[in-house]
Amino acid sequence: MKKVLIFSLAYIPYVGGAELAIQEITDRLDPNEYTFDLITLRFDKKLPALERIGNVTVHRIGFTATNVKVSDRALPLSCRFAKLVFPFTSFFKALSLHRKNRYDMIWAMMANQAGFGALFFKLLHPRIPYFLELQDGTPLERIRTRRPIALLLWPLYRAIYRKADVIKAISNFIKDLAREVGFHGRIEVIPNAVNVTKFSEPLPDDEAAELKTRLGKKMGDVFLFTASRLVLSRGVEDVIRALPHLPQNVKFLIAGDGEDRAKLEVIAKKSGVMGRVIFVGHVEHTEIPKYLKISDIFVRPSLIEGMGSAFVEAFAAGIPVVATPVGGIPDFLFDPERNRDMEPTGLFCNVRDPKSIARAIKRYMDDPMLTARIVKNARMLAEEKYDWDLIAREMRDRVFEKLLAG
Secondary structure: OEEEEEEOOOOOOOOOHHHHHHHHHHHHOOOOOEEEEEEEEEEEOOOOOEEEEOOEEEEEEEEEEOOOOOOOOOOOHHHHHHHHOHHHHHHHHHHHHHHHHOOOEEEEEOOOHHHHHHHHHHHHOOOOOEEEEEOOOOOHHHHHHHOHHHHHOHHHHHHHHHOOOEEEEOOHHHHHHHHHHOOOOEEEEOOOOEOHHHHHOOOOHHHHHHHHHHHOOOOOOEEEEEEOOOOHHHOHHHHHHHHHHOOOOEEEEEEOOOOOHHHHHHHHHHOOOHHHEEEEEOOOHHHHHHHHHOOOEEEEOOOOOOOOHHHHHHHHHOOOEEEOOOOOHHHOOOOOOOOOOOOOOOEEOOOOOHHHHHHHHHHHHHOHHHHHHHHHHHHHHHHHHOEHHHHHHHHHHHHHHHHHHO
């Protein structure tokens, strides 16, 4: 039995791409071969301090509040302080757990406060393999300019990368960022994935009809769909501004919540399209396939994207995608104009360009043969390269087995 200790700033029930990746991978590894402990922030006092989720024992620490939304701007002061000191509290918790469990490896989810906690543990226990996973596509220059503490602690921040025995990046873009920081060791590019079976299975007719009725989708309506945290870096506002350039039957369905929702509602009102924008609020990840199935085009014109699991989920669900060529998206989205030597899997639009978004959407609407070709290719790509079963095996073979054998 190999024992692995994970450092992650957040975890279930607060689910983003990183947290989902931990759950999907650990659930697919043999519990007779691997066991996982995870240190994370508790945030909400209603959450248990100790809980078993799948193959992971979750240890929640830190100051709490009630009804917490995990967003830097929405966090109560007590939880912000808990994030600030997590490098130290997670380190001391790790020492306590290690005395009891004697870990074979540590795993840091991203080079943030969790990465600092893992770094401190590695400095004290240099012989224990340290694996760093990178999912954040924020350029380093932006980290330096917008996060003053990162600039102040830059040598220590670089050590999060440079002390790792191996780094996993979810895209080639993030791999390049790790090299830019100064890491010269082994980097494995292993993307996030999707439960292809779950996202590709058809939605029963009665459930589809009920959801369409609830959301006000009428015969002839074209639903654009996005699922993301409502922050302006995801480009949701640019899709709203694209609606005046599209026919009246095109509407925008938005699943998610976040600190910029009010700003997005103001943009919709000023653009004269409030009646064509449907904010459904937070939707559990398990419910996302239903929304994809009753939608027509997935649109997310991101400014920053480490990889973008939501795009691959749309691939598996069988709806066409419009995206920007940023971060890790070009690893899997091939546009018929930009990537003439590849079978197309989607359409690109320009960053911060509502008219470009509208052109891509109109192209799908006007060319059903191209749309069918793209949907077929995208679904095939998801099945062949982006299923969680495949990714879990790659993690075991390329990361865990190599580190633990060495």
